[in-house]
Amino acid sequence: xxxxxxxxxxxxxxxxxxxxxxxxxxxxxxxxxxxxxxxxxxxxxxxxxxxxxxxxxxxxxxxxxxxxxxxxxxxxxxxxxxxxxxxxxxxxxxxxxxxxxxxxxxxxxxxxxxxxxxxxxxxxxxxxxxxxxxxxxxxxxxxxxxxxxxxxxxxxxxxxxxxxxxxxxxxxxxxxxxxxxxxxxxxxxxxxxxxxxxxxxxxxxxxxxxxxxxxxxxxxxxxxxxxxxxxxxxxxxxxxxxxxxxxxxxxxxxxxxxxxxxxxxxxxxxxxxxxxxxxxxxxxxxxxxxxxxxxxxxxxxxxxxxxxxxxxxxxxxxxxxxx
Amino acid sequence: xxxxxxxxxxxxxxxxxxxxxxxxxxxxxxxxxxxxxxxxxxxxxxxxxxxxxxxxxxxxxxxxxxxxxxxxxxxxxxxxxxxxxxxxxxxxxxxxxxxxxxxxxxxxxxxxxxxxxxxxxxxxxxxxxxxxxxxxxxxxxxxxxxxxxxxxxxxxxxxxxxxxxxxxxxxxxxxxxxxxxxxxxxxxxxxxxxxxxxxxxxxxxxxxxxxxxxxxxxxxxxxxxxxxxxxxxxxxxxxxxxxxxxxxxxxxxxxxxxxxxxxxxxxxxxxxxxxxxxxxxxxxxxxxxxxxxxxxxxxxxxxxxxxxxxxxxxxxxxxxxxxx
Numbered sequence: 001x002x003x004x005x006x007x008x009x010x011x012x013x014x015x016x017x018x019x020x021x022x023x024x025x026x027x028x029x030x031x032x033x034x035x036x037x038x039x040x041x042x043x044x045x046x047x048x049x050x051x052x053x054x055x056x057x058x059x060x061x062x063x064x065x066x067x068x069x070x071x072x073x074x075x076x077x078x079x080x081x082x083x084x085x086x087x088x089x090x091x092x093x094x095x096x097x098x099x100x101x102x103x104x105x106x107x108x109x110x111x112x113x114x115x116x117x118x119x120x121x122x123x124x125x126x127x128x129x130x131x132x133x134x135x136x137x138x139x140x141x142x143x144x145x146x147x148x149x150x151x152x153x154x155x156x157x158x159x160x161x162x163x164x165x166x167x168x169x170x171x172x173x174x175x176x177x178x179x180x181x182x183x184x185x186x187x188x189x190x191x192x193x194x195x196x197x198x199x200x201x202x203x204x205x206x207x208x209x210x211x212x213x214x215x216x217x218x219x220x221x222x223x224x225x226x227x228x229x230x231x232x233x234x235x236x237x238x239x240x241x242x243x244x245x246x247x248x249x250x251x252x253x254x255x256x257x258x259x260x261x262x263x264x265x266x267x268x269x270x271x272x273x274x275x276x277x278x279x280x281x282x283x284x285x286x287x288x289x290x291x292x293x294x295x296x297x298x299x300x301x302x303x304x305x306x307x308x309x310x311x312x313x314x315x316x317x318x319x320x321x322x323x
Numbered sequence: 324x325x326x327x328x329x330x331x332x333x334x335x336x337x338x339x340x341x342x343x344x345x346x347x348x349x350x351x352x353x354x355x356x357x358x359x360x361x362x363x364x365x366x367x368x369x370x371x372x373x374x375x376x377x378x379x380x381x382x383x384x385x386x387x388x389x390x391x392x393x394x395x396x397x398x399x400x401x402x403x404x405x406x407x408x409x410x411x412x413x414x415x416x417x418x419x420x421x422x423x424x425x426x427x428x429x430x431x432x433x434x435x436x437x438x439x440x441x442x443x444x445x446x447x448x449x450x451x452x453x454x455x456x457x458x459x460x461x462x463x464x465x466x467x468x469x470x471x472x473x474x475x476x477x478x479x480x481x482x483x484x485x486x487x488x489x490x491x492x493x494x495x496x497x498x499x500x501x502x503x504x505x506x507x508x509x510x511x512x513x514x515x516x517x518x519x520x521x522x523x524x525x526x527x528x529x530x531x532x533x534x535x536x537x538x539x540x541x542x543x544x545x546x547x548x549x550x551x552x553x554x555x556x557x558x559x560x561x562x563x564x565x566x567x568x569x570x571x572x573x574x575x576x577x578x579x580x581x582x583x584x585x586x587x588x589x590x591x592x593x594x595x596x597x598x599x600x601x602x603x604x605x606x607x608x609x610x611x612x613x614x615x616x617x618x619x620x621x622x623x624x625x626x627x628x629x630x631x632x633x634x635x636x637x638x639x640x641x642x643x644x645x646x647x
Contacts, residue, residue, distance in 0.1 A: 219424040237429070
């Protein structure tokens with residue numbers, strides 16, 4: 001972009017009288033027009049397009065993204081790679097190992113472990129995604145409002161989050177899920193949202209308070225913006241990154257939490273197919289038939305790992321201080 | 324009179340007590356006029372401006388007394404939503420650091436256009452065309468191509484031009500510029516000041532220029548108000564104050580400007596530090612640092628004495644200072 005450079009030339013010549021100084025001034029003038037690292041491209045780049053640019057080149061993101069894409073695919077269409085029925089069991093084949101057509105063997109009830117592992121992805125992914133969405137929405141809404149308005153609402157919310165942090169997860173889960181009936185994923189999701197939102201609320205509150213103090217929020221106010229406009233257009237986009245990072249990492253732990261609750265017998269219950277249930281029922285036979293435990297446990301571990309890796313990659317891309 | 328500030332007081336509650344940031348400031352600006360408010364950091368010049376704009380954080384800030392008349396209305400008696408309509412449309416502010424005053428996640432076009440969306444209810448598409456028009460007006464080259472770019476893609480001078488464009492968008496009657504050139508390098512400073520002065524003339528706006536840079540003031544201001552410890556210590560037309568200051572503090576400020584004919588000599592500096600606003604010295608606040616201080620300066624707060632037509636000084640010894 002050609003900025004008028006003549007005043008700079010004048011100053012360099014009259015001030016120092018040295019050609020070197022003039023070159024420097026001109027070089028500076030031009031380099032200022034190009035942000036560092038933008039190269040030849042003159043395209044507008046926002047924080048989000050920058051982050052996407054980084055993510056696409058991050059091998060951690062590519063690997064975790066492929067695993068997650070595969071998981072989402074098999075939770076939507078499990079029959080595409082598993083032709084059997086996860087609930088069709090033959091007790092005669094109980095605890096048998098790998099054999100043609102049944103690569104992962106059979107479990108204690110004589111059900112095909114491969115089919116059940118594939119079908120189990122749906123429960124885990126549903127719980128993980130829905131619980132994270134719920135937690136992120138509720139937490140950032142309450143935390144954001146508390147951070148922006150402060151005052152009594154903020155104090156009240158802070159004390160409420162303290163109360164929730166004091167609840168032990170497993171004990172809370174045992175109580176909540178034995179009171180709330182149902183064998184579907186929804187009570188489990190509701191419990192995770194109930195317990196998880198204070199974490200996001202705290203982060204959202206802190207990051208809104210930080211963003212609120214920025215000069216551009218003050219400037220927007222000086223130019224006549226009202227509360228809702230400041231919060232929605234000037235604060236939220238600048239405060240949302242930490243929430244996204246924590247929520248993505250938490251997604252993995254929510255999947256693990258679902259498995260924990262199912263293992264304890266209060267989460268999902270048969271006939272729902274879930275890795276947690278299978279791990280629970282297989283754990284008694286781990287010495288005789290370890291394959292019954294290892295396949296669903298391995299799938300769970302890979303899934304949790306993939307989501308946590310995704311969270312890490314997202315954090316690297318969104319946090320400019322870590323670059 | 325476009326804007327008249329009368330006996331304005333602002334204080335802040337802190338853990339250590341009440342900090343009196345502004346203690347009875349009077350100033351006025353007319354259409355087409357430029358008032359420069361000079362003073363060190365902490366002299367209350369920015370706080371006064373924030374009170375005028377209505378963007379003071381309250382609490383901890385508080386305005387115990389004073390009036391701010393803008394186009395005949397006392398702003399301090401208006402409700403917040405009425406003041407909000409005035410902000411941006413009738414009076415606008417330009418901030419010191421244009422990079423931190425622009426939202427990093429919105430393109431400059433969106434931020435410029437926002438003025439028209441908020442105050443004029445314009446559609447997004449129309450507001451974008453207006454944004455390009457404004458960028459042209461503040462002479463940003465290739466405005467059409469750059470309207471979708473983000474603040475970090477502009478140089479410091481260009482960013483300050485965008486801030487100016489935002490402030491001027493709705494052609495307000497009054498602009499408050501809070502150290503608009505402090506963050507820029509010297510050559511760009513001159514360009515930005517010229518642009519601001521030119522647009523002011525064109526739109527016949529009142530301009531309050533807050534600065535601690537005496538060099539910036541000389542060319543563009545009509546009158547000057549010098550602030551010290553939350554009070555105005557001297558007001559005068561710009562030429563007279565440079566020729567012959569009537570307050571020892573102003574005199575000290577002028578003497579501490581490096582000059583070409585003083586090559587090789589030590590640069591003058593006002594001794595001591597500005598007072599702690601929690602504990603302003605009794606009498607004249609400047610007395611501990613003043614070379615002319617007498618007993619009366621330690622006991623009696625000097626009122627603003629009329630020195631000449633349109634010229635006042637808050638010094639017991641203004642005559643002696645003028646003659647010196």
